[in-house]
Amino acid sequence: MVRIEDYAMVGDLHTAALISTEGSIDWLCLPRFDSPACFNALLDTPESGRWILAPEGGGECTRRRYRRHTLILETDWETEDGAVRVIDFMPPRDEVADIVRIVVGLHGKVRMKGQLALRFDYGHIMPWVRRDSHGLHAIAGPDSAYLVTEAPLRGQHMQTVSEFTVKAGERVPFVLTWAPSHVHRPRSVDAESVLESTEKFWRVWAGQSKVTGPYKDAVERSLITLKALTYAPTGGIVAAVTTSLPEQLGGPRNWDYRFCWLRDATLTLQALLAAGYTAEAAAWRDWLLRAVAGDPADLQIMYGIHGERRLPEMEIPWLAGYEGSAPVRIGNGAAGQLQLDVWGEVLDCLSLTRNSLLKHTDEAWDVQVALMEYLEGAWDQPDNGLWEMRGPRRHFTHSKIMAWVAADRMVRGVRDSGLPGPADRWEALRDTIRDDVMAHGYDAERNTFTQSYDRPELDASLLLIPRVGFLPPDDPRVIGTIDTIQRELTEDGFVLRYRPQESDDGLPGDEGVFLACSFWLVEALLGAGRRRQATELFERLLALRNDVGLLSEEWGVQSARHLGNTPQAFSHFALVTSALELHQQRTGRSDRPLASRAGRA
Template sequence: MKIERESLNYGIIGNCKSSALIKKDTSIEWCCLPQFDSDSIFCKILDEEIGGYFKIECNKTYKINQKYFRNTCVLQTNISDGENEFEVIDFMPRFKKENGKYYTPPEISRILKLKKGKPKFKVLYEPKLAFASGNTRTYKKEKFVVSIVDDKKYETLFLYTNLDKDAIINSYENELRENIYFVISYNEKINLPSMDKVFFELDQTKVYWKSWCYKTPTFQEYNNEILRSAMTLKLLNYEKTGAIIAAATTSIPESIGEVRNWDYRFCWIRDASMVIKVISKIGHTKMVKNFIDFILNIIPDKNEKLQIMYGISGEKNLTEKTLDYLSGYKNSKPVRIGNAAYLQKQNDIYGILMDAIHFQIQKYSNEDDKHEELWSIVKSIVWVVKNNWKLADKGIWEIRGDNMHFTFSK
């Protein structure tokens, strides 16, 4: 298997609390649990040597093809040498339970589904908790494989599987004779899974995403591309609060080898407002209303100025620090967590938010019961704009020098 490091060609899975990035060769190289802005459990994308990953490895004679199950965020990787063949299926459970609440545990599920023959494979399981900042120790117990890091920050990862645990600890070659499951659980021991249970959660997760897509209009042109883009935007929605993050990652550089490497796991008012306008146009009203609630909740005082960005739970202090021990994506340092841009002034955010609110009121004028609260925000925004629009700012490019006058901000 030739590993191509020249592109960011990753599949993404998620459950609207967190997500994971998976390369074509099955390597999970980025995941933060239990939520988007948590510390990572795998971050090989930011350091090839110490970042940590989870990969199913075969010899070079096997060909690999990766795609999503149609209209889902479930990733399907087919591995075959012609005579032997199996699939790696990756997903994060998300479906509605009988009580009407969504089941979104801090888990990653991985299935090896035998298609034909007796494929040989190795499990390369190297979690590195807390952004690989401490010494992660992985060892087997009776019911699971456990990984802990306790010299910096106590965290625990449990891996449940029906594969011989020694095959995971020692990475020796296996022959796939039956379907295999892996369930990663963050900080929580769970009841011992079964193959049937994992397949059930897979089917339920597929049903959820297919249902979500069914509620999306069909377009005459580029329908598949539009659906995939819409699902990706949905994955970036932290459903608990309604926040929409700019990206699932931190410190992917704007230019390889340069220093403009930012943490985008936060909610930018500008970006999220643009997303919400698109989501509103394709009819997903619940996601739109959740974001409006997020805006209402982060401005308890209607005279309070908007920050350009907030944490996914409405945090206002997003202090930035660098992780200098990580080499960065393709040696692009530094790796950052937090984002000092939260202190910046960017005058354009008000108009874009106003546009989203206006669109919301027009489209759902008979359904929305928050018009008065929204009107209070609008009046506050108008007051701020009236008194600040002529002033210099950092602009949409978030320059880290002196304030300047930008056309886009006017």
Template sequence: MRPTVAGGRAGEPFAPIADYGFLSDCETTALIAPSGNVEWMCLPRMDSPSVFGSILDRDAGYFRVGPAGVEVPAAQRYIPGTMVMETTWWTHGGWLVVTDALLMGPWHHETERSKTHRRAPTDYDADHVLLRMVRCVNGQVQVRLDCMPVFDYGRVPARWEHTGDGYHEAACHGNGLTLRLTTDMNVGFEGSLATGRTLLKQGDTRFVALSWSEHEPPHTYAEAHERLVWTVHHWQHWLDRGKFPDHPWRSHLQRSALTLKGLTFAPTGAVAAAATTSLPETPKGERNWDYRYTWIRDSTMALWAFYTLGFDWEANDFFYFITDVAEAADGRLQIMYGVDGREELPETTLDHLSGYDGARPVRIGNDAYTQAQHDVWGAIIGSIYLFVRRRDRLDDRLWKIIVKQVEEALANWRKPDCGMWEVRGKPQHFTSSKVFCWVAADRGARLARIRGCHDLAERWQKAADEIHADVLANALDERGVFTAHYGTKALDASVLLIPLLGFLPPDDKRVRETVLAIANELTEDDLVLRYRPEETDDGFSSSEGTFTICSFWLVSSLVMIGELERAKRLCEKLLSYASPLQLYAEEIDPHTGRHLGNFPQAFTHLSLINAVMHVIQAERPEGPPGAFA
């Protein structure tokens, strides 16, 4: 049953993960519950400690603007083409609309990246202001403002004080931050809570602005409205740069593009895997991870998606980020980094937090950054190949990175690793890891030919052929189906990448048998599992939901093997599971449709774009796109 309230105050139930709205200014993000509560917001950037954290513990801070009392919203939506959200309430007295946005403004400062790389003509800076605007549409509604920050993941309560003249401005300090609250409502304090209450009649308006930097917040409703319009136009102008097919699924592509842009940390170009930490993959379970970092493996598919939709600026920014960290790594590339490029992401638990709906532990940091995962070299070489192929040139800097990463792949491909799912069990010879090492050698050989280094191209191609033969000799069962790793009959959805990466052509019988085996044997109600936990030692005893990225991979793979109608049916089903705002978490419970895991999930939206474009283009004369090659 869906809860009747979804607030962030102590004692109130948690909203379903899929019911949250997502805001971004490309530096920080916020999740808003249907109640009007901001229940997750980290400052000053998306991987900082939380200021509002009641999604993980009801005492960890919230910020609500909405009708006084318990009310369920009549509707929530994004203003079309934007990251600006509207929530509409019907109360017994009237109708109320609250509009929320993380404001965007003109460039305020140059980042290190903007000095060395061109910026898109529609890029604006984050204004470092969360704006909440209230309008009574008809009748009359009692409106309440409650702002209770708790700094440092719920450990440091706020201490408010009035600033300026009157009761319209306040500030609090904690964990090195200063928050300013500016509003045309009278605000008082109840301990760490800043609160206000007012009666609005038809046509009345109010605004509330929370800011956290030297940028000035709006001080009047008229100024707030002007800056909101500026933000709306920013997002709509950004989306206008994209190339979206005229198709009923177009809105899903657009929302996925906006979500990926919202998960991009503008100062570096890195794309965070998700906006949250520790939203559970199993209800009340322990599979709770911090995803506010960037994974190198996402890069090839991210570039393919951005380039396909016409967002070359975003693709290039992410490309520059991953090549920067690769250059700094000097061949010792990690699987993941902070969005600022930092290498160390030590994992700790926040035992003072009760977790989303009781799911513990709550983790910050992610020890997977220390794992050996052999897909990383293929991911970065594949990304460089996509980048270079669009330009047909290869400079000295990229060539040095290529040589180091390919040689690293060739030195390590025979070793077992932890696989792309970051299992915390025994390392294995995972099939997908070997395939990505093949990608490193194969794309490396192609790049060497572009460079004119034919001897090196020949050596790398010979190595690619050796890896290819090794996989075919060791990763197939007696049916000719690719398995999770050498020496097992267990299936794993990661082998769906074999046709997508061009390891074998889609008309190869082994590819077809593998895709159909996963579709028929590794699914629950048509949705794809990563693997069956009873067959794979991942370090945990609990189960998990279906992985939506894997289900979208299956759509793409079905298209490639000629099963277009089956692919379309599955894609339609997956799109029907989108949240009311067309967002996705990492997993879906196939029996209830409940979203599980961190939210919104970049990899899910990347795979959605790839799958939808495969289906749409397969219906057209030019046919479906090929592999990421």
């Protein structure tokens, strides 16, 4: 059984592959993050497509690591006869996609076995495969792939098998190249040359970071992971590289996360700016502005990596699902939901940009005014909420608070930056929304905010109240909410998004604790003056990372396993901002850049 945390990632800034501790590439979509997968064993059996390269005896590796400051994976096995290493990486994309695997003999001699099973279109299509002078050529519809190696190859049971012995000091490269089937065969890369150039690329990129201090290594690994989740041509950042990894093992809460969520916008920008990655921050902001262009009423919660709006959801019945967790879904039907918080998220993000640049002009101001004018007439409607609930629409407290955020940021744009707009009207709206939230979203008897109006359930998004500036972090009502969430919405000290059985989210089953929400609790505790508690929780969360520093979406307290899609951008961005604020020993508002000292984690 391969656990979710047994996977490491390599990528080329267009897509990414997941590689298990057994040396098997079990997930890879080509040519983009959101393309159909050609290796699908993650969500089914090895027959649905994988590429394993390991000692003949198989089994988990002895150890593995990323080369420092890079996304180059090194996996070692020690056997009775010797030791061997497999180096896995994807060179930053040029015209085509390459995945490179180099087998290195460390000492003694090791008998190796490789098995390559390409299965395009999520395992549905078996390609035609033929030998040529360089290795193999596989073709199926729009896809073609070329395997180049000096190792022996043979066909067996609809797979390509390679068996060879590697001795100390020997290096045996394999290069798998994808290209559109209608173009001529692309040039083959030299494995050792692109290893050198790929290592240089990542070391130069990591060297731009301003982060130092006790959490530097954890923050750097998260930043490299986030860079790998970035689609370089557009600057869009996918939520994860996978689809349908379950929030409950064997359950139906399985979603496609290979898209870009607006809820991540401000956290993304704040983390990138604080760490010194201004080019990536600018690219994300530009992606955001392109994606939201159009009728303000049509703002979506998520978009494709090019800003696509139509993300139709469908099920893939021929894949059994991770550990039988069905259905496997591609596309995401939640894209069409009404989530009023995204208007506030976008305006908060653009306010952060303006404040970070200390600009009194804003070329995107007209867009912001249009978004605000729409929200003025829509903020009091029920919606699906931050968590994309598929039950009845409600008046979610977080959605109303983010409408308050929208009005607040627009007022500040006029008052502080001299931009044109009806500040008095927006101030009045801000006050109206605040009064509405306090009347219906706050339970004075329990001294806590609640998930939705005039109902008792809790929600982790309430921990963001001080972050967005709705109330100060040491306000008694914020403290009361923190205490109630710790008492009623945690398992083993980690935070649930909400309790599905109580919240009528329209779905059966349950889910694990949500890692990003647990990092929100770190920030809330820090803001409340409970630094020791915040630090202890943060370090417990760090301990949940896998052996190469990756986090998925959720953690199963009872199973002690990662759950949900992986690696999860939301978890890693929250890790970065929590680390920076812990070092700074104070929290900041979401629309303000973290102070320069916060660059030291």
